[in-house]
Amino acid sequence: MYNPKNTDLERDYFPSYHTIRFQDQTAPNLSVQDNFVQLTVKQGKDLTDKQAIKVDHFRYGxxxxxxxxxxxxxxxxSESSPLFVYVHGGYWQMLDITHSCSMVGPLVRRGYRVAVMDYNLCPQVTLHQLMQEFTNFLNWIFEYAEKANITEIHFAGHSAGGHMLAQILNAHEVVTPERRRTIRSLIFMCGVYDLRELWSLENVNPSNILGLNADKAVALSPILWNYTDAKSWSFTKFHVMAAEHESMTFIEQSRVFSQVLENAGFPTNFKLMQRYDHFDIIEETASDDSAIAKYLQEILKL
Incomplete structure (x- = not known):
């Protein structure tokens, strides 16, 4: 569908197979995942242990x-500092908040409050139920911002988190026109936006833990949604990015999703981040001077 030359869909939908790092290891695909888990946990711990950054814990449901x-x-x-919200990936079935704090340090040092959300994983919930959870989170985060008089919010989602973030465009009762005026940017990082191929792949959706069928895969694919209210998003810039060292399927899904948004009237920019893979594009957000950190700073006009 997105890679006409592909003969192995399972591989195309596994980002770890496309890194060019760890090639001296027996299984580079496993090494890149292990490195991501260990490094991101350390980056999160360093925030409070070494960087004098504080954290408040909340529950949205x-x-x-x-x-x-x-x-x-x-x-x-300050209480009303601009707010940056991050949604982690993990194919809706792995990772958690401890792997999700890489980009916090540079943003807090530049005056932002950063909210990192976690969510129930499949199969504890179905993907359909998870999208409702995310809608509930959106209502919570807007109420949190309103209580603090925060008038500038940026959202970013990586991988499956990018897919979930698209729900912000579909949750009309929660994301009202008034609330949309506070959203300055939506940042979709290396996401998957069309589920029609992946839902039937055993390695991606083992024993159908996502709770999908062909019809549900269509209904939960943001690339297929009908967007008719772009005019009410005039205060928001849309940024869709992919990493150079990803499969053609992942890159093209991002490119097509970007085009869908642009065709619907949303002000959208697509960027292919050179030399990055699916994992270090997040890992390097912890470094103030990395290319991805600088690009985020450019988006935020820092």
Whole structure:
């Protein structure tokens, strides 16, 4: 569908197979994942241990599950500082908030409050239920911003988090025109926006833990949604990015999703981030001077 020359869809939908790092290892695809897990956990711990960054813990739903939010700030952060919200990836079935804080430091040092959300993983919930969870989170984060008189919000989602972030365009009752005026940017990083191929792949969706069928895969594919309200998003810039060292399927899904948004009237920019893969594009957001950190700063006009 997105890679006419592809003969192995399972491989095309596994980003770890497309890194050019760790080629001296027996299984580079496993090494790049292990490195991501270990490095991002360390980057998160360093925020409070070494960078004098504080964190408040909140719950946007549930009682003893993963519906939690961590809000990061330092002594210079004002209550009404602009807010940056991040949604992690993991194919809706892995990773958690401890792997999701890489970009916090550079943003907090530049005056932002950063909210990192977590969510229940499949198969504890179906993907359809998870999208409703995310809608509930959106209502919570807007109420949080409104109580603090925050008038500038930026959202970013990586991989499956990019897919979930697209729900912000579909949750009309929660994301009202008034709330849209506070959203300055939506940043979709290396996302997957069309589920029609992946839902039937056993390695991606083992034993159908996502709870999908052909019809549900269509209904939950942002690339296929009908967008008719672009005029009410005039305050928001849309940024869709892919990494150079990804499969053609991942790159083309981002490119096509960007085109769908642009055709619908949203002010959209597509960027292929050179030399990055699916993992270090997040890892390097922790470094103030990395190409991806500088690009985010450019988006935020820092």
């Amino acid at each position: 549930g009682q003893d599950d993963r519906q939690i939010v961590d809000a990061f700030y330092n002594d210079s952060t």
